[in-house]
Amino acid sequence: MSRKSKGSNEKLVNGLRSVAASLICILAGLLIGFIVLLFIDSKGAFQAILTIIKNFFNYPSGPAALKYFGNTLVKTAPLLMCALSINFCYKVGLFNIGAAGQYVVGAGACLYGALGLGLPWYLCLLMAMLAGAIWGLIVGVLKAYFNVNEVISGIMLNWIGLYLVNILLKTVKEETSPYTKTIKSVNPSALLPTAGLPSLFTNNRYVTIAVPLSIIIAILVWVILEKTTFGYELKATGYNRDAAKYAGMNGNRNIIVTLVIGGVLAGMGAALLYLTGFEQWSVTQSSVPQMGFNGIAATFLGGLNPIGTIFASYFIQHITSGGSYLDKAIYPSQISDLISSIIIYLCGFVLFFKQVMAKRSAARSEKALLKQKDEEKEPEKGGADK
């Protein structure tokens, strides 16, 4: 019994440490962001940082705030999916920077399915997942059989994916703009079901089942990694490929399966955004959407835990959205990106802060032990002298 309680206690302390480390990063990020704002405009800096933190609370009326809270959630869902993709692969020892590209091909597939083929939403969603899976599969096969570093092949596929999608979606773009047609006007059946959710957010019709779905998938990812035999095997492969082989696990298959799942998650993330009709794809864009990269930050800020990642993704989206309310007359429009980047950058230090905390607590317990020893020794010495 005591064995068990000691172990779970350790786990709890470890979990609390992760949360504390993430909070430190957030605070430090906000502080540095504040300093940058001070340099630009010292008088309004405090107001500006407040604006970023407040995000939708900037709207005075409750219903309006609620509506824009909905918008933040709409963009959190795809971010969470990308973060989960990276989180899942990371646990298996793979750095899936290709999530960005898997997200891109997912976007291309679901938009083409909706606008070009006129498919219903669930088939569009499946197409996005399939496209992501194929992109993940390529990386996985290259890694497993040719030992090509997944970061390199992932980054290259990001660009290949972007331009292929641009070419593909040119067939379904508006005549006068570089944007794809709206799903609502062409094929409303491809919009994700709302399940009555908009009524909770002052009729924000972009809030769909995507939000609860992404949270359910986060929980699912956690269950797979922590509770299932499949997760046991994948993590063993991630920690020690040689031992996994020794134990009779199929390392190559595990690498491929992992990256395919990572691709499915990221591709699905794109569908969860574009099938709400919230954004249109610009076929002239020449940079890979940030969503996949921000997912890396969300994963680390979430302490590499799928559940923690839910909150981290929300937070990152919260300040990103908040940044858009800054007074563009005073602050350059990139300022919100800058501040969120600073915080995101600091997120990379979560593990570092966690280590520092663990070290300090070890030092503390050593000191306590020393003190205890000294106290024990004192009377002992006195006795020996006699």
Add this chain to the structure above:
Amino acid sequence: MGSNAADKAASPASQYAVEMRHITKRFPGIIANDDVTLQLKQGEIHALLGENGAGKSTLMSVLFGMYQPEEGEIYRNGRKVSINSPNDANDLGIGMVHQHFKLVQCFTVLENIILGVETTRHGILQKDEARKKVLALSEQYGLKVDPDAVISDITVGMQQRTEILKMLYRDNDVLIFDEPTAVLTPQEIEELMQIMKNLAKEGKSILFISHKLNEIMEIADRCTVLRRGKCIGTVNVKDTNEQELSRMMVGRDVQLVAQKKDATPGDTVLSVENMTVPSRHHKIDAVKGVSFHVRAGEIVCIAGIDGNGQTELVYGLTGLEPVSSGTVTLCGQDITHASIRQRSQYLSHIPEDRQKHGLVLDYPLDYNMVLERYWQKEFTKGGFLRRAAIRSYANQLIDKFDVRSGQGAATITRSMSGGNQQKAILARELDKDHKLLVAVQPTRGLDVGAIEFIHKELIAERDKGTAVLLVSLELEEVMNVSDRILVMYEGQIVGQFDPKKTDPEELGLYMAGARRQEVKA
């Protein structure tokens, strides 16, 4: 002056190259060194003996400046010193060969030796002088190295000589050897012993950390014994014997020679015909058409110098590497191309490298206990792990094999001592169903108590009717435990012996390739 009574005197006698007085070093939860005093005389070989976890390495790390002690003082040639980093130690002429070498794998021997003390002219490396000095040193002490060989290409023995040259190049005259023989072949050990004697003769003072009694008896002048962090005593080696030393070390009498009945071999369990395994590193085959068999109820030992194909032979048997030709038959089934999991039904494998192959170090102990069986019904239901079943099974093994760790089954395996990691693997492999046990250097790096335990378990396995294939580099172990000895040399089996009718000298000749017989499987 040399009497033991004089050692107790606290006067700063300069007869001591190094004197560590009343050293206490604590870590959270344990006292690694508890009031330990160690005196190293000029020009002597002083052994530091103790079980795994007795505090030998900690004490040496204190001397080398990697840890600061809470209490105690260090004297160098009678002068009190404080050593706060390995650089301080180096300035005081103290050098150390670590158990795990600190070499840059992709650098040459020469580059490794001069690393950190390079001579440069106008910012350009001057290697010629360094080369001359290295060659002179290697000549003087009989340390054969090729200065231009890249570390990753050379043998462990040569890597160790590089480490020794590193110390000599820095003009160190107190040399610490942390379990230097753990990774060496018998011949290399022989050479190292000679090198150490030469060094002592030239006036170097040597601290030799070991738990191998025969080595200590052979070369050490004096020996300090640690047990559970405490200093048990310092003895003159010529006034003592192995039995007494082991009693001091373990705190009880230890059977140094395994007791066993004669083997009663049964049916053939494993038979290998003309097996060839390609080498990962070279173009030539590592195992060249080897044939042998192992029967139920016997321990067959493969002896040989490290790197003669034993590792690849085991890889081929266990499925870690593909076999390029030949057949392997296990319990009547052709398993030449079977998957590792298929083989695992009949085969238990204690791997050579326990941390690389044997364990997922970041998993808790209980997860490692089911590493090959997690998918079986007992531990999995509907795709989910049965954690309670895994935990209780692990606890059962932990109790049965006395595996010690901080938090029982929940302990992260990385934090366990090497001996207990090995016990965990042993527990797992012996408890799982098997007809054949392949044990590769199962006692490597372990202390006398743990070796005794593992040898007993191997013999118990044999007596239960398991076929045991033991691969060992230690001749003593080979002679002690096996019922039949096969000697491997350059990828071939060059001799078969009955341990009762041979001796280490004869085996040595075959291991070195000086003799060979035609062996029939």
